Amino acid sequence: RKAGGTRIEVYAARLAEDVLEKRHVATHPAGELVVRRTSEGPLPVAVLPKPVPPLDPTALLDNVAESASNAVKYFESLFGPFPYSRLAISQVPGHFGQGWPGLVYLPTLSFLAKGERSQMGLGGRSEELRSQLSVAHEIAHQWWGNKVGWSTYRDQWLSEGFATYAAALHASREKDGERTFREVMRGYKDDLLSKTREGETIESGGPIWLGHRLRNSRNPDGYVTIVYEKSCWVVHMLRALMADPVTGSDDRFFGMLREFLSTQRDRDVSTQDFLRHADKHMTPEMDLDGSGSLEWFFSTWVYGTGIPTYKLQVNTRQISPKSFLVEGNIEQSDVPAEFEMKVPVVADYGKGRKVRLGLVHVSETGGRFRFTTPARPARVAIDEENLLAVVQ
Structure with missing residues (x-):
């Protein structure tokens, strides 16, 4: 199969690994044992049911190739040309995937039909999402992790965070994609806020830049949850901050990524290489401290810990026939004193029309704001779909 100028080859074995095959046989409804009397003698004849047909990962080679082709084409539109002339995709046992230059490993489950996975008890919503995201995630590593690598374990979040976010974006293009995207991002937020046995949030285990050191006996899920899922949120928030305040266009953000x-x-x-590059593309509205740098953003989200709780107080009043004043304050809690963020505030005019009023600088002392708008909003809110925070 071809995706633009890229040749895609998919390889799979005709049999699944034993652990999956045994589960398949155990959960597959067997036929009935039939006993018949014959005129040939006094003994009955037992007719055994047909054996359960084995799993065949090769049956969906075309489906995997089609999914891979769609992902390559989509990621080329975001990140630039595919880095290599050929992409080989190979089935591997287990529940993991990996992406090497021009080569992607996908677990056997990615080669099985939805009905087969469901029959084995592996077809719930979370499993379906995981299977859907894994193909795109590993293909995204062709850009993030292979075309551009990472300097040390402290910088690996660039690879995993961007690949995780790319997979979520790819899911947003499917049927009910926007709902799926929000479900994925909310799931990651819930994971970060979930508690360890000691009663601490997983996110509090340490900052992103600690990399593999985040996995330990007290926080066994720390590495994956923080380096993959929190990093995904960091990328999403950076995209939201860079969006055109009037049109909502993402051109600045994705142009920055392609150039990088x-x-x-x-x-x-x-991380500092990426920070210095992002500085060149920041908007005046993103300049929190007047330094002309996003150092504040990376200090807060990559080198620091904490998920803030925000409480919005707002008042709207008409100040002229065609102008309304929206003013208020955002209170911040549950984070270190030095935590600062540019918080997006949106006006909801009903019927699905939302407009970003602006970014509010919120710190330990809160964040006051004043915006004008030509119509009275039905609701003014913190844009929590684009912010890793708890909004009250």
Whole structure:
């Protein structure tokens, strides 16, 4: 199969690994044992049911190839040309995937039909999402992790965070995609806020830049939850901050990513490399401290810990026939004193029409704001779909 100029090859074995095959046989409804009397003698003849047909991962090779082709084409529109002339996809046993230059490993479950996974008790909503996201995640590593690598374990979040976010974006293009995207991002937020046995949130285990050191006996899920899922949120928030305040266009953000991937090709980059590149593309509204740098954002979300709780107080009043004043304050809690963020505030005019009023600088002392709008909003709210926070 071809995706633009990229040849895609998919390989799978004709049999699944024993652990899946045994589960398949155990959960497959067997036929009935039939006993018949014959005229040939006094003994009955037992007719055994047909054996359960084995799992055949090769049956869906075309489906996997189609999914891979769609992902490659979509990611080319976001990140630039596919880095290699060929992409080989190979089935591997287990529940993991990996992405190497021009090669992707996918678990056997990715090669099985939805009905087969469901029959084995592996077809719930979470399993379906995981299977859907895994293909896109590993293909995204062709750009994030292979075309551009990472300098040390402290910088690996760039690879995993962008691949995780790319997979979520790819899911948003499917049927009911926007709902699925929100479900994925909310799931990641819930994971970060979930508690360890000691009663602490998983996110509090340490900052993103600690990498593999986040996994320990007190927080066994720390590495995956923080480096993959929190990093995904960091990328999403950076995209939201860079969006055009009037049109909502993402051109600035994805243009920045394409330029970074192009200029840093075949390099192992650091967090500071990416920070310095992002600085070149920041908008005046993103300049929280007047330094002309996003150092504040990375200090808060990559080098620091904490998920804030925000409480909004707002008042709207008409100040002229065609103008309304929206003013209020945002209170911040549950984070360190030095935690600061540009919080997006939106006006909801009903019938699905939402407009970002602006970004509010919120710190330990809160964040006051004043916006004008030509119509009275039905509701003014913190844009929690684009913010890793608890909004009260």
